[in-house]
Amino acid sequence: MNISFEGKRILVTGAGSGIGRAVALRLSKFGANVIAVSLPDKSFDTLSEEDPKIEIVKVDLTDWNATKDALQSVTPVDHLVNSAGMFRGHAFLDVTAEDVDESFNINFKAAINVSQIVAKDLIARGKPGSIVNISSQASQAAFHDHTVYCCSKGAVDQLTRVMSLELGPHNIRVNAINPTVVMTELGRQAWSDPKKAANMKSKIPLGRFAEVEEVVDAITYLLSDRSSMINGVTLPVDGGFLAT
Template sequence: MNISFEDKRILVTGAASGIGRGITLRLSQFGATVVAIDVENESLDILKSECASIITATLDLSNWESVQETINNLLPIDMLVNCAGVVEVLPLTDITEDSYQRLFDVNVKGLISITKHIVADLLARKQPGSIVNISSQASQAGLLNHTIYSATKGAVDAFTRTLALEVGPKNIRVNCVNPTVVMTPLGRKAWSDTNARYSMLAKIPLQRFAEIEDVVDAVVFLLSNKSGMITGHCLPVDGGFLSC
């Protein structure tokens, strides 16, 4: 499949590590001018050293005013990948107000804030666009001790569907990708316990966790004009976990 993002400016949040890093590098390979957003300045510097064409900006997505100021200085943006997110795996009785606030501030408020400004610019310029949000299988299936995280990702799914309805007539597509466990460095560490690992794998028909490239491939497809008739969808990249 021949995909090119020449002459496109694509913003990726959470771009300095894990899935976001993989998406950023792939989009650069496909000719995009990638604007990489992350809270970790040092990690952004490393990313920039690997691909000099990447534009980087440090941003705390939980700060609504900072998001507005930063994004206004980076416009125009043609496409958006909302990849930034935080996770905390705790039983409900151990959740604090701070942990609740942290998850919703980044996973929901930050995503909505950055999307708002980019959609407003696309509408003002009367330009088409494509947005992909990174959600999770946890939005659609109960996972032990994921109550607050699952709630944030359920919000992402609902936001995706509703925004797709709102901006579809303006030729702006909005989709999300819902991965299973992904073998990022953090994912490998989190699922290093043999019992927990095999308990989850037993629920996945393909009997493996996702690699970063599995998610990157889905994101690239949904961003591209090869998915030009697809909007409002939440695409599981889960080896069949949600289907069986």
């Protein structure tokens, strides 16, 4: 299946590392003009070295007004990938107000803000578009020490459904993907304990974790015209975890 984004401007948040970075590089390879957004750090600086065609925007997405100022200047945008996110692992009885605020600010609130910017631009221009939100299997399954993360990703799933309902009449599709553990650099570190990894893999029918490119494949498909009748779905990329 050939997919091309020639002539399309695609904004990717959380593009400094992990899934967001891999998505930005893939979309650029497929001809898109990519606007990569992340916090200013050394890993983000290397992205433009790896692919000089990618436009870099450094901003703290938890700052609502600074984000608006930074991103309104890069429109028009045709598609959006909301990949920025964070994880704080605490047992329910140990969750703090700061845990809730920090997690929801980046995992949920930032997605609303960035999506509004992109959607309003598309509607004003009368153009179709596609938005993909990065959720998690943790939005639909409970995990120890994942209270705030599970709740924030559950909010992302419901946000995706509401956005698809309200933006669909403007020919703007909104979907989410819900990966299992993904073998990003951080993922490999977090699941390096063989016993811990074996326990999780035993719950995945395919018996393994997801590779980054497998997640990127799903995002690319949902962004593209090949998925033109898919709207409002939360797509597991989990090897069957949620089916068990």
